[in-house]
Amino acid sequence: MVAPIEPSTGAVTGAAGADADAYFAGDDEARARGLYQLLREDGTLVGEVPWLDRALARRLFDGMLTIRVTDARMMALQRQGRIGFYGEAMGQEAAVVGSAAASLPDDWIIPALREAGVGLFRGMTLDSYLAQIFGNAADPSKGRQMPCHPCDRATNYVVMSSCVSTQIPHAVGVAMAMKIAGDAGRCAFGYMGDGGTSEGDFHVAINFAGVTRAPVVLICQNNQWAISTPGKVQTAAETIALKAIGYGVPPLRADGNDALAVYEVCRRAAERARSGGGPTFIELLTYRVSAHSSSDDPTRYRDESVTEIWRMRRDPLHRMKVLLEGRGWLAAGEAEALAATIEARVRECIARQEAVGPPPRASLFEDVFEQPTWLLEEQRRS
Ligand SMILES: Cc1ncc(C[n+]2csc(CCOP(=O)(O)OP(=O)(O)O)c2C)c(N)n1
Numbered sequence: 109m110v111a112p113i114e115p116s117t118g119a120v121t122g123a124a125g126a127d128a129d130a131y132f133a134g135d136d137e138a139r140a141r142g143l144y145q146l147l148r149e150d151g152t153l154v155g156e157v158p159w160l161d162r163a164l165a166r167r168l169f170d171g172m173l174t175i176r177v178t179d180a181r182m183m184a185l186q187r188q189g190r191i192g193f194y195g196e197a198m199g200q201e202a203a204v205v206g207s208a209a210a211s212l213p214d215d216w217i218i219p220a221l222r223e224a225g226v227g228l229f230r231g232m233t234l235d236s237y238l239a240q241i242f243g244n245a246a247d248p249s250k251g252r253q254m255p256c257h258p259c260d261r262a263t264n265y266v267v268m269s270s271c272v273s274t275q276i277p278h279a280v281g282v283a284m285a286m287k288i289a290g291d292a293g294r295c296a297f298g299y300m301g302d303g304g305t306s307e308g309d310f311h312v313a314i315n316f317a318g319v320t321r322a323p324v325v326l327i328c329q330n331n332q333w334a335i336s337t338p339g340k341v342q343t344a345a346e347t348i349a350l351k352a353i354g355y356g357v358p359p360l361r362a363d364g365n366d367a368l369a370v371y372e373v374c375r376r377a378a379e380r381a382r383s384g385g386g387p388t389f390i391e392l393l394t395y396r397v398s399a400h401s402s403s404d405d406p407t408r409y410r411d412e413s414v415t416e417i418w419r420m421r422r423d424p425l426h427r428m429k430v431l432l433e434g435r436g437w438l439a440a441g442e443a444e445a446l447a448a449t450i451e452a453r454v455r456e457c458i459a460r461q462e463a464v465g466p467p468p469r470a471s472l473f474e475d476v477f478e479q480p481t482w483l484l485e486e487q488r489r490s
């Protein structure tokens with residue numbers, strides 16, 4: 109059941125979660141120390157997964173591939189000086205897409221740093237995403253956000269604040285509002301990184317979530333790094349999931365590179381929240397394979413041979429591809445063809461959005477005050 113993790117070497121010793129019911133029936137501490145897994149690194153299933161069908165498996169795989177391909181193009185654009193900044197989710201696609209697949213259209217998403225793929229999975233268009241990265245005239249935020257801070261009103265995908273951990277009180281607040289409004293049947297997904305759990309906002313928010321039993325699914329992507337701060341100096345707790353117990357919030361912990369396990373823990377937590385069962389805290393154990401962002405060089409502060417282990421052996425796409433091919437749900441060469449199709453689509457979007465040009469200068473004065481002040485009027489005229 110329990111899979112001890114050795115982040116320093118990257119080793120995952122022992123599989124877990126073969127018996128789903130046994131894991132979920134465990135007490136809080138067992139669940140917070142355990143690691144739920146359904147799909148092993150070699151693409152074999154730990155046990156039967158009766159709800160798994162081709163359609164879901166393909167949605168998960170296609171969603172992960174979309175992020176992988178899009179991120180690679182965006183990093184290339186950044187290196188070519190065509191966009192200012194980018195932060196990839198490489199190696200974390202299963203955590204992103206597995207959790208997104210557990211959300212329903214009426215739910216609200218309050219993302220942190222690496223969840224743009226949740227927005228894309230829920231239906232934010234690539235054109236809108238690209239417009240927001242270029243900050244052009246088609247950008248709904250009118251070019252006022254950094255790249256990687258997208259929003260999408262149609263899919264209840266809220267723009268994030270850059271300040272680490274501020275998203276958690278936002279998520280709990282949204283969920284509390286749902287509860288006060290008697291808005292049953294929907295919930296909020298609030299994301300954070302491992303670093304986010306050391307901020308005061310985390311403790312304040314999870315306390316409110318526990319006390320008010322707000323319909324929120326708090327999801328920590330523990331990618332074991334917060335820029336250059338490794339997990340071992342981030343917290344003295346044995347697992348991040350253990351922290352939730354003190355706040356009366358039930359914890360779950362899963363292999364974040366296993367899209368099936370991620371989907372299952374998030375789906376259970378979301379169903380609980382939507383049916384009045386209150387909040388859940390989920391730790392998804394993964395690894396930040398890429399640099400923190402386009403402004404970072406991890407070779408200066410970490411042993412990249414560990415990164416290589418995660419890149420080569422724990423790739424979330426690889427294990428899903430093996431599963432799909434083994435079941436005949438993906439033909440030989442189909443993944444490569446799909447990647448090429450996605451890349452062509454991304455390139456077309458880039459061409460379209462790069463041609464749009466910046467927002468009109470006068471838009472600088474919009475949206476601040478309902479009635480512009482005399483000072484703004486004066487500036488507008490000059
Ligand atoms: C309050 C605050 N402090 C510092 C920063 C600078 N900063 C940006 S991301 C980051 C690390 C975040 O790590 P984590 O929460 O683990 O998320 P990850 O980047 O690993 O996804 C830091 C320190 C910030 N944006 N906000």
Ligand SMILES: [Mg+2]
Pocket residue numbers: 301302303329330331332333334335396
């Ligand atoms: Mg992190």
